[in-house]
Amino acid sequence: MGQTLELGRRVELVSMDTHCHDISLGLYRQEVGAKLVYLVHTYHIHADAKIRVEMIQNGLVNRAGMLLTGEREHLVAFPCGHGHEKAVRRTFLEVCKSPNSEIGDSLPLVRWDKKADCELTIQLEAAGTYRITAPDDAELGPRRCQAVARGFSKLCEMRVDESDPTVVSFECGCDHDELMGSLFFRAQNVRSAMKDDALSAARGTLAAPGNQD
Ligand SMILES: [Zn+2]
Structure with a gap:
């Protein structure tokens, strides 16, 4: 099995996640048809790293209002299909600042x-x-x-x-x-x-x- 993961273009990076063994976490952008979708990825294969990626992805769902696209594991997108890249990058950075237990739900207006x-x-x-x-x-x-x-x-x-x-x-x-x-x-x-x-x-x-x- 080759390691040819189609990640897309990296748009944001947390190079040391202090909440998970200092792993690096990347946010990648892909185009699926007319839709822009995002992927949270780490190259680390530690079991905790896998959980962390899922937690960050859930964080984007809850805190940015994104949806799992269902087309492939771990892809998230806005219901409108637009990229809103700056906002996603910022939310990703904010979510990565929290330990898994504190990523939580959407925040009040x-x-x-x-x-x-x-x-x-x-x-x-x-x-x-x-x-x-x-x-x-x-x-x-x-x-x-x-x-x-x-x-x-x-x-x-x-x-x-x-x-x-x-x-x-x-x-x-x-x-x-x-x-x-x-x-x-x-x-x-x-x-x-x-x-x-x-x-x-x-x-x-x-x-x-x-x-x-
Ligand atoms: Zn939109």
Whole structure:
């Protein structure tokens, strides 16, 4: 039996997974027809490595709202068929930071915001379109809602509404509640997310396109 695994193009790499014997974990992208699909893979053959790959893959299902394609083991894709590559890469990195027991389920669309000193909420406005809201009495609320919307535009390649900068939408026109929940924390702290990217790029583990602030 040859080792000719069709992995596709590697789009992200965790070179040392401290939660699993320092193995390396790769995220690969493939095209299946018109659909973009992803594969989590490690070259390590340790039994724990196999479990870890499955846990990370489940993490992408739960935290990014992806589905097992069923065409081949371990392939996951968005129901809309689009790649949303930046968002997948980011979610993959976030999931890999957690031990198996803490990867868990999707995250809420309401979060406390330290800078605005209030809760921010992500509301589905129309198909694939979300509004970031704050309570009316929160003085810094509107500004923070705009900042978080800008954060999402960078992290998930979403389009900011021209007439309302607190509204962002996915180009596919489909809902992605799980992605919004998973990356909410990152959108609130987009500068630190960008700094992480720069560090990874410096380590040569990540080609970070569109890293302009
Ligand atoms: Zn989509």
